[in-house]
Amino acid sequence: MARTAALQQLDQSHHLHPFTDHTEMHAQGTHIMVGGNGVFVQDERGRQYLDGLSGLWCVNVGYGRTEIIDAVAAQLRQLAFYPSFFQTTTEPAIRLAERLAKIAPPRLNRTIFCNSGSEANESALKIIRAYWKLRDQPQRTKILSRMYSYHGVTLATASMSGGPEYCLPFDLPLPGFIQVPGPYAYGADQESDPARYGKWCLEETARTIEREGAETIAAIFIEPVQGPGGVIVPPEGHLAELRALCRAREILFVADEVVTGFGRLGAWFASNRWSLDPDLMTLAKGLTSGYLPLGATMVSDEIADVLCRSGIFAHGFTAAGHPASCAAALANIELLDNGLNVRARADLGPHFQQRLQGLAQHPAVAEVRGLYLMGALELVPRGGKAELSSTSQLGTRAATIAREKGLIVRGIRNSIALAPPLTTTYAEMDELFAMLRQTLDALWE
Ligand SMILES: Cc1ncc(COP(=O)(O)O)c(C=O)c1O
Incomplete structure (x- = not known):
């Protein structure tokens, strides 16, 4: 833990990040990733996360290839x-x-x-x-x-x-x-x-x-x-x-x-x-x-x-x-070319969309969108869409909750976006959707 704190201090002193509110980040401490394998990444503290965003929409073949x-x-x-x-x-x-x-x-x-x-x-x-x-x-x-x-x-x-x-x-x-x-x-x-x-x-x-x-x-x-x-x-x-x-x-x-x-x-x-x-x-x-x-x-x-x-x-x-x-x-x-593209088209992509649609009835979800291995959920508060304002950031809140549960998603305005690696197994999809459902439940509490 001392090592994490020392790295966070150095990060705060010397490193400017893209697309980051530095005050907020310094208050909570930078999240430092150290390892990756398949669809998972590990942080400095040894916690494992299922990377539902493939880094930043890019690690299509998974980590550690x-x-x-x-x-x-x-x-x-x-x-x-x-x-x-x-x-x-x-x-x-x-x-x-x-x-x-x-x-x-x-x-x-x-x-x-x-x-x-x-x-x-x-x-x-x-x-x-x-x-x-x-x-x-x-x-x-x-x-x-x-x-x-x-x-x-x-x-x-x-x-x-x-x-x-x-x-x-x-x-x-x-x-x-x-x-x-x-x-x-x-x-x-x-x-x-x-x-x-x-x-x-x-x-x-x-x-x-x-x-x-x-x-x-x-x-x-x-x-x-x-x-x-x-x-x-x-x-x-x-x-x-x-x-x-x-x-x-x-x-x-x-x-x-x-x-x-x-x-x-x-x-x-x-x-x-x-x-x-x-x-x-x-x-x-x-x-x-x-x-x-x-x-x-x-x-x-x-x-x-x-x-x-x-x-x-x-x-x-x-x-x-x-x-x-x-x-x-x-x-x-x-x-x-050796199978991942075909899997995304014929198997994993449709499976992911079907799982995503399975959340359509959740009360926190107003709309499900997606195609193959890209997906998003529009989120609403208890009062429904009409209660959203320009400052409600349900997406960011949901992404924070998801991360606490071990799932990385992207918060965008009042939505969350997912783009898992093309290598995700069905069992890993089960894990992803279990954490996603828990996230929505927690958001709704
Ligand atoms: C559609 C699209 N175009 C361009 C870019 C910019 O790419 P980069 O961040 O590598 O400059 C992005 C980044 O997210 C993107 O999503």
Whole structure:
């Protein structure tokens, strides 16, 4: 315990955390994790937690996979680092780019690497700006994104994420970033008819495009299922209609698959599943199952051809295509290909959704949402939804209770989100749902 206290003190003195209220954290002491195996992580005090969020929507193949660890160690021994700048690269980067082209939607055959989801989207934004200039349409600079989306935290990607928490402290959004409604029917009190609300969102998007002038809009960014926004699942056919609307106006369509990729929705990518045919696709998280940082921006043949003909493309990060990260991704993709993706689609994903629906009648639950291995519960107090205010944070409260019980979930406003590893066994699912039910009971007491 003395060791934990000493580490917490050092953390408080020297370490600034992302997305953290430091005063609150210092008051209770930082929670320090030290180990992971399968779907479980252990903290400094030796307590074990079932990780219902796969780290941060990323540890798709579970913790402690020797196949990835060995591949990374072998690569580090052979060549710890070499960049992909200035006409050089390494074999793992080449092999990974080829592998991604094989599993991505047909027109996406070229990849530029980076280190995170934010960087993948930032790279996409710069590629899009360069592309339209090269296509003699430099006026196409505006970017559309949807409300409740999350695309990252750089100045530009926070502007796309758009929520007040990402923008107000930093004097954002930057000019030219425009939000259209996303299909969060429950948030708009339209849960009795999500399809109708989805239709209204599309009509509103079309109106925004007309108002702004389609010829000034460069691209729209969408998460196929909005994860950090609260696991918002679009109505049937919604994204296909949005895709068609953008295609008709020559607006590039970018699928942010940072969370939805790599088996989480029972397919390599949601874009494949729903035939979205994106012009660009951005990846991170599940690309390496979080074992090492790696992001990727995939672009259509048409965009790649325009860029490749235009001299030096002066964009990229030192560690882009890091050989150890790419080796981790290749080993991770192999694991997913050897049965995990199929299991997520045909077995575990439907099982998880069925278990989640089993909580629909709990009095603390107002709505159950989800698809395959992403899920969320909207929570209500005893007085029902009408009693919720802008300051009620039932999600955070529930996540705290769950953690005390040994389950990690994510609190988002008045909901909790789950995204368990694709390796979770049925017995572990029993454990997860037992703790989740106890959490709801405790919240309701
Ligand atoms: C859909 C989506 N895009 C982008 C990002 C940003 O990724 P990163 O935190 O790696 O920058 C996230 C992170 O949660 C995300 O969920």
